[in-house]
Amino acid sequence: MFPQYDVIVVGAGHAGCEAAAAAANMGSKVMLVTMNMNTIAQMSCNPAMGGVAKGQIVREIDALGGYSGIISDKSMIQFRMLNKSKGPAMWSPRTQNDRMRFAEEWRLALEKTPNVDFWQEMVSGLVIKNNRVVGVKTSMGIEIMGKSVVLTNGTFLNGIIHIGEKRFGGGRTGEKAATGITEQLVELGFEAGRMKTGTPPRVDGRSLNWKVMEEQPGDEIPGKFSFTDTKPLANQRPCHITYTNADVHEILKTGFEKSPMFTGRIKGLGPRYCPSIEDKINRFAERERHQIFVEPEGWDTVEIYVNGFSTSLPEDVQYKAITKIPGFENVKMFRPGYAIEYDYFPPTQLESTLETKLIDNLYFAGQINGTTGYEEAASQGLMAGINAHNKVHEKDPFILGRSEAYIGVLIDDLINKGTDEPYRMFTSRAEFRILLRQDNADVRLTAIGHELGLASQDRLDKVNQKIDETNHLIKQLGKIKVKPEEINGKLSEINSATIKEKTPLINFLRRPELDIQEIVTFHSDAIKITKDLSPEILEQASILVKYETYIEKEKSLADQMGNLDNKKIPDDFNYRGIPALSAEAKEKLSNIKPTNLGQASRISGVNPADISVLMVYMAR
Missing domain, CATH: 2.40.30.260 (Elongation Factor Tu (Ef-tu); domain 3)
Structure with a gap:
């Protein structure tokens, strides 16, 4: 009845939709299985996308070639940039969306994506052979075979809805819960837990x-x-x-x-x-x-x-x-x-690719990993879809670092620290948030998306043009100088310090009280070179100049962290055989099996002294 698929995606929420789209656009034959074709990409809770840190994630998904940003734009009814009174690291885009049109746009986008097939039914179990997933079983007893499976079950795994003293099974109001998968995974040795979320009237x-x-x-x-x-x-x-x-x-x-x-x-x-x-x-x-x-x-x-x-x-x-x-x-x-109360699986049971450690070619994404939020789910789906495709086509795994993307922070936190309450992304979770701004997501990630086969050449060309125009503007602002008699009157009017000698315009851009729109009016040459530039280029130049010191400092710290990430740990490393490690470190390191010292250093319960001991033993 069905061919063998490269990637089977179970669930068509935000994670499942991004996983299916990514794998298909990279060339995999994809089957998307959902309990209801009419609720693909349903906004189960609030009709909005983005917000603090979440908006950064949506822009990162878009830069990599995912669909969430495009769908949000097509269905939005309001746009707000949050935290504009704070520094640019905190600026966060948010859209209010038309719930019905959001779901419709997602479904139409998936139907227009070559390589995506659909099947409407509940998946009740997995087909596993020799510790590898090879397909799924449906409630009607049908087996769909595939080389990899991505589980994105949301709140449906043994979901129970509570209203006062009333309780009944359901994954969402009016929709039945999914059964069978949790029980099978627990039998296979997975640890499961329960989480709760809610929604208003x-x-x-x-x-x-x-x-x-x-x-x-x-x-x-x-x-x-x-x-x-x-x-x-x-x-x-x-x-x-x-x-x-x-x-x-x-x-x-x-x-x-x-x-x-x-x-x-x-x-x-x-x-x-x-x-x-x-x-x-x-x-x-x-x-x-x-x-x-x-x-x-x-x-x-x-x-x-x-x-x-x-x-x-x-x-x-x-x-x-x-x-x-x-x-x-x-x-x-x-x-x-x-x-609603539902099953989840503590994410310390996953590799950095979101593949499970116990079963080969099985991936988890979204609320099944203990996260909350459309954006967190969508980003995991994108990463799981990319990695499932790469695995079955014998390509290298795709992992984003903490200094590359909020998506990298999210996954690194999940697999190393785990979570026993719904994980939500905040800017405070990212130690390199000045580097991970919403305005430069395209600069950071479009080339990577292009290399993966998800971002087009046209998109890459536009990003390179943006980079070139920004750098050229900064260079020109460094060359154009103004005399005291030309500018001191204006500076006095806005309570900014006056100058005593010819000064490059770029120096004024470093002053917090001056913005680039004012500064370019200080000299006729600046007006000429900026009149055809987009506001986006002016904003980029302003941020890069104003925050240059902070950006360079974070880049230096990120490079230092990268040095630890480059120190690989063998798969069979025996932590329990090192007496100098703390008991907690031995247990955590043995369970999680980090692939490098950087990952080991970010595991809860592993302290700097433990890392020093590991470095000594690895040097031997």
């Missing part, structure tokens, strides 16, 4: 009083995610902000005795940085109110996502409480919020 926007809420518009000049020629928005839909209050909190507390979180019916840990509303008022009892973001689900639908009101309390308590929020007095609810 959806409500009817026609029943809200928008006048009493604070409007949150998009950027005046909207940007976009993709470095391709996707179109920026001409019009945007606003979001709104409102707040909970003491009345809301008191009503919610009446349902605590029926809360699955507080009664212990939910065993898995939820995301620390995205707590439910009942968790917020329990943990932060001193706060009189909490912010609620009122987000439209699309251009034309009236459905509204109540961001900040995630809950699993009984539906009657949810409704009574939400009517006390300003603007929600006459609200009509489409469906209540709920919590």
Whole structure:
């Protein structure tokens, strides 16, 4: 019935879609198996992409040749660059998206991708021979054979939905859970755990009083995610902000005795940085109110996502409480919020390629690895799809370092440190975040994507042009000099220090109070050389000059870390045979089996003294 596939992808969420697209575009014959063809790339939670650190990940996916940035741009209804008041390492793009169009654009993109086949059914198990995965089994007993398998099961593995005292099986509201895979993997020796996530009620926007809420518009000049020629928005839909209050909190507390979180019916840990509303008022009892973001689900639908009101309390308590929020007095609810508990597999059981250590050619990506968020899942799917293709075609593994991409930080954290609560990416997790900015993702990664066969020659040419134009502009700003009498008046007006001699324009760019748009007006030659340059080139030049010292310092530190990463550790290295290693280090190193000293140094429980001991033994 089916041919043998190079890569079988199980699950068509954000991870599965990126995995299938990547492997297919690299030349693999791909089968994408999903329980429901109508929910491909469903935004199960909030209708948005990006945000702090997550926006950087979407841009990295795009630079490598993935689809998430393009799909986000095609379906966005609002764009905002977050953290603009901070340094460029913190700037993070975010789009509000049309949920239905996002899923539609993903499905159409996959259907237009050669080499992708589809099958709608639940996968209930794996076909394994000689410790290698060779296919999957479906609930109807069909076997689909493949050289590699990527599991991207999301919240569906033995998923249980909780609303108050009610609980029922499901991977998402209205969709059944997936069974069989966890049990088989545990029998094979995998360690499994439970995690929890949640979602807020959806409500009817026609029943809200928008006048009493604070409007949150998009950027005046909207940007976009993709470095391709996707179109920026001409019009945007606003979001709104409102707040909970003491009345809301008191009503919610009446349902605590029926809360699955507080009664212990939910065993898995939820995301620390995205707590439910009942968790917020329990943990932060001193706060009189909490912010609620009122987000439209699309251009034309009236459905509204109540961001900040995630809950699993009984539906009657949810409704009574939400009517006390300003603007929600006459609200009509489409469906209540709920919590969902599901299986995951601690990611220390994976190689850096996301291949499992126990079973050859089996890859895990997304929430199955303990992460939360569309962006984190999509990036893992991309990497798993690339590496599954490379493995079956006998090519070298593809691994991104911590100084190359947030994606590299994410995977390195997962496989070395593991996680017992949903892992979410933050800029603070990256020690080289000045290097890993959203604005230079194309400069960092497009050449790599091109080499993989995912980024086109046209894209590479555009990036090289961007680099050349930026460098030329910086060079010219160093040559153009202004006299004190030409500039001191302007400097005094903006409270910037005056000059006493001819000074290159580039020196003014290093001043924090001056931006490049002002500086190019200081001299007619600067106006001439910049009049045809894009704002992107001006921004790049400004960042590279203003933060030159910091960038060079981070590059130096990254090179030092790279030296440790280049010191390979043999696969059969006997850590337990080294008396000077701490007991914890012996255990962690023996279990994780790092491939190099850099990876070993980042494992929780392995201290610098242990690394020094390892270096001595390896030198022998």
